[in-house]
Amino acid sequence: MKSKAAAFPYLVWMLIFILVPLGLVAYYAVTTPDGTFTIDYISQVGEYTPVLVRSVWLAFLATVICLVIAYPLAFIISRHSGAGQRTMVMLIMLPMWMNFLLRTYAWMTILEKNGLINRFFAHFGLGPFEMINTQGAVVLGMIYNYLPFMILPLYSIMTKIPNSVIEAAQDLGANARKVLTKVLIPMTVPGISTGVIMVFVPSVSTFIISRMLGGGGNLLIGDLIDLQFLGNAYNPNLGAAISLVLMVLILLAMSITNQFGDDEKGDLLK
Numbered sequence: 001m002k003s004k005a006a007a008f009p010y011l012v013w014m015l016i017f018i019l020v021p022l023g024l025v026a027y028y029a030v031t032t033p034d035g036t037f038t039i040d041y042i043s044q045v046g047e048y049t050p051v052l053v054r055s056v057w058l059a060f061l062a063t064v065i066c067l068v069i070a071y072p073l074a075f076i077i078s079r080h081s082g083a084g085q086r087t088m089v090m091l092i093m094l095p096m097w098m099n100f101l102l103r104t105y106a107w108m109t110i111l112e113k114n115g116l117i118n119r120f121f122a123h124f125g126l127g128p129f130e131m132i133n134t135q136g137a138v139v140l141g142m143i144y145n146y147l148p149f150m151i152l153p154l155y156s157i158m159t160k161i162p163n164s165v166i167e168a169a170q171d172l173g174a175n176a177r178k179v180l181t182k183v184l185i186p187m188t189v190p191g192i193s194t195g196v197i198m199v200f201v202p203s204v205s206t207f208i209i210s211r212m213l214g215g216g217g218n219l220l221i222g223d224l225i226d227l228q229f230l231g232n233a234y235n236p237n238l239g240a241a242i243s244l245v246l247m248v249l250i251l252l253a254m255s256i257t258n259q260f261g262d263d264e265k266g267d268l269l270k
Helices: 002-029 040-078 082-099 100-111 116-122 136-156 163-171 176-187 187-203 208-214 221-230 236-269
Strands: none
Touching: 002 208, 002 236, 040 082, 040 176, 040 187, 040 236, 082 100, 082 136, 082 187, 100 136, 100 208, 116 236, 136 187, 163 176, 176 187, 208 221, 221 236
């Protein structure tokens, strides 16, 4: 009884701030402004398939790059002493203490035609290069803003792997590649799954990064949703339909990622 009583405030919180908003999104997605049931808005989402594909592709690309960067970095941090780990984690978290918009504005000044990078290349007679308002700039913004969300889950898992496990594998004749593929990766699957979800979900639904670094030619699905609710083409029912489809796709991606993690855990237990 005590556990149920303690959980009651959290259940109320979930009901008010999670279930009710999701229910409203679903309601607006399948109704007209006068409350009549319709699936026209959901069928219209198909018209934005190129934007949805672009959003998924760029989010996937950013997630893969974050994983490639974060995995060795998290391992290096986990092998340091306690003070060294705390210092390196603080340095990784330090940019997140600044406002999200300020960090993105900073990249705008770095990547623009008269930015720091083009000024540097100008000393060698190179450039100016078109870096702002490109898909590469959008991916760069995603990586910079969401890389800590990949590092921290991996780091938290790797700190639990003792050096003796790695040394035992090496004593049994495993080279660096086999230690990575047969020991480290299987043992860090939960951290990989968590990091992938924590990077992919905000990346695929972002709109600030694509708007500020991608320009009007690199519209993502988050930008479309924002335009339907706050833009001149005000159509909250269509915006809710797009949000609903995006939410379903994200849930499918999360279920696939979790299933992959469960399979790996099952293999380790056999």
